[in-house]
Amino acid sequence: MKRYFWLASYPKSGNTWLRLFLESLSHEGATPDINAMAFSGGHAAVRDEFERLLDIESNDLTDEEITRARPRMYELEAQAANAPLLRKVHDAWELTPAGEPLFPIELTLGAIYLVRDPRDVAVSLAHHMRQSLDQAIERMSNPQAMMSMSKRFIPKQLPQRLTSWSGHVESWLEAPVGRLLLKYEDMLSDPEAHFGAAVRFLGIDADRDKIAAAVEAVAFERLRSEEKARGFVETPPGVEGFFRRGIAGGWRESLTPAQVTRIETDHAAVMRSLNYL
Amino acid sequence: MQGDLTLCGWRVRSALALPDLLPWLGGDSPVDIDISFGAIPTPAEPPLYTLPHSTLWADGRFLLHLEQVGKFWVEKGRRIVLEPAEHADESELRTFLLGSVLGVLCHQRGLLPIHASAVRINGRAILIAGNSGVGKSTLAAALGARGHALVADDITAFDTPTAMLLPAFPMRKLSLDVLDRLALPHQGLIANRPGQPKFHVPAADGFAPAPLPPSAIYILHTDRLLKSCAIDRAAPAMAMALLDRMIYRRAVGMKIQPPPALFLGLSKLARIAPVYRLRRAEDPSLHRLDALAEQVEAHAAVTRPLLAGSGTE
Structure with a gap:
């Protein structure tokens, strides 16, 4: 029986960057195969895994029944595991309709929460979802927002409750679990320090040279050219590129003053607490 | 009653x-x-x-x-x-x-249930196996629209002693986007679960009611790196590993049946019907569905079973 590290974030906040860094680190700092992450490729809401572990057809379950069953899925997976489990998460940290944590506390070793300036998230999210900026901003303010929900077909991932951007941040920062908060902007400005903090938090044994090599291996330009050359399995169909700009403050060129005001109003308290305002 | x-x-x-x-x-x-x-x-x-x-x-x-x-x-x-x-x-x-x-x-009952839809092509059944949501029923329905009768949707039972696939029942589960794409009406259809985008669609007029020998097994995957679709034969060891993951209600089944009985069924099935990996591009708009069905139809028309499948060892 083993327990989980959750790599949690609102979408487009650096989660995949961190996972690719960890993947590189598991290969002594070599360039990772972005389409075959073995060490850190796991995701907490994979439909196939849910079905395999619970031996039930997820398509026959309602969203509520799926959410109720997810803690059981983690229990079964943890029982069978022989190494700590690393899982990417986009769900908010919440209780299921049965009143228990979606991510069982007793199975949690810790959570790394990645956060990014919501003005940059809005620009990146709009691109990723092929939506307008206003739609992305609206989504980020919606306390009922979901991921992987469709009224037309059954998506590959299980439905995930995002809540609003602020709600998401608060849910994870208030969760009663050990936690490391990583800001995207810090990961950009001093990658070795902040990726290094993640390495220590996860209890991975790696010296500074190895960390530096892995940081180098997942430098934004390298990921972008890898995607260009080979494609990236996590890029949604029809989207130009998953690794798009990888900068902080790009919103200044993309958002109208009204859009900036809307985001800063919607998320004032949380933005202030994270020094984004 | x-x-x-x-x-x-x-x-x-x-x-x-x-x-x-x-x-x-x-x-x-x-x-x-x-x-x-x-x-x-x-x-x-x-x-x-x-x-x-x-x-x-x-x-x-x-x-x-x-x-x-x-x-x-x-x-x-x-x-x-x-x-x-x-x-x-x-x-x-x-x-x-x-x-x-x-x-x-x-x-x-000692059968081998496979997570697959089955379609009759040239008097034999092809299996379209795969994980939930990968498009088994969708492809089977697109083949149905091209005149190929349904044998089973989503769960196909293989009878190891006779080496035949059993026709299940004439119903498909299809989502709204597929109904629209295939120009099937959705008035009066019943949802799989209330409020779900998946519906029970009668298929009585295109159903193969008698057991059929298997001719080929396609394990369906989506692959975001592909532009269209690719069909590759799986080597025998890989074929068994792929098929093993396709046992329906596998965890419970392994406790109900002696696992060797299930593996005997799998190996017999794989010895009769070649196993192919069918990888297709993600196609949320379903624009490539007809082309996919056409390609599988053409492939199935020339594929030959490895054994006659008469039930002999």
Whole structure:
């Protein structure tokens, strides 16, 4: 029986960057195969895994029944595991309709929460979802927002409750679990320090040279050219590129003053607490 | 009460209306499966195996429990007892009865249930296997639109001794986007679960009612790096590994049947029907669906079974 590290974030906040860094680190700092992450490729809401572990057809379950069953899925997976489990998460940290944590506390070793300036998230999210900026901003303010929900077909991932951007941040920062908060902007400005903090938090044994090599291996330009050359399995169909700009403050060129005001109003308290305002 | 019905070639007597099943036309043979409403038996001894929705006792006695839908007791491959939850509607009972319960029934009867849809092409059946949501029923329906009869949707039972695939029942589960793409009407269709985008679609006019030998097995995957679709033969060892993952209700099945019996079934199936990996591009708009069906149809037309599949070893 083993327990989980959750790599949690609102979408487009650096989660995949961190996972690719960890993947590189598991290969002594070599360039990772972005389409075959073995060490850190796991995701907490994979439909196939849910079905395999619970031996039930997820398509026959309602969203509520799926959410109720997810803690059981983690229990079964943890029982069978022989190494700590690393899982990417986009769900908010919440209780299921049965009143228990979606991510069982007793199975949690810790959570790394990645956060990014919501003005940059809005620009990146709009691109990723092929939506307008206003739609992305609206989504980020919606306390009922979901991921992987469709009224037309059954998506590959299980439905995930995002809540609003602020709600998401608060849910994870208030969760009663050990936690490391990583800001995207810090990961950009001093990658070795902040990726290094993640390495220590996860209890991975790696010296500074190895960390530096892995940081180098997942430098934004390298990921972008890898995607260009080979494609990236996590890029949604029809989207130009998953690794798009990888900068902080790009919103200044993309958002109208009204859009900036809307985001800063919607998320004032949380933005202030994270020094984004 | 409705007359007796046909499911996988069995004679079924059901207290629950099952409008998607064909009537029993097999004459006077005894009833194979009895479905009734009643109190669920409560074994005194502890279960052998427990999952959140599934409980298994000795002799393969099985209970499926969904709080909002009800309890399904399945015993000896012939007796099913239903205890509906208070607000469950009949269509939800049918969803689980013709899904998980059918899978368990197959295991209890010594069949090999594969997570696959089956379609008749040139007098034999191809299997389209794959994980949920990958597009098995969609591809089978697109082949249906090209005139190929349905053998089974989502769960296909292989009878190891005769080496035949059993026709299940004439119903497909399709999502709204597929209905629209294939120009099928959705008025009056019943949702798989209330509010879900997936519907039960009758397929009585395009159904193959007799057992068929398998001709080829396609394991369907989506691959975001592909632009169209690719069909590659899996080497024998890989074919077995791929097929093993496609056993329907695998975890429970491995406790009901001796695993060697399941592997014997798998190896016999794979020795008769070549296993192909069918990788397709993600296609949310379904623009490539017709082309995919055409490609599979053309491939299936020239693929030859490895053995005659007469049931001989």
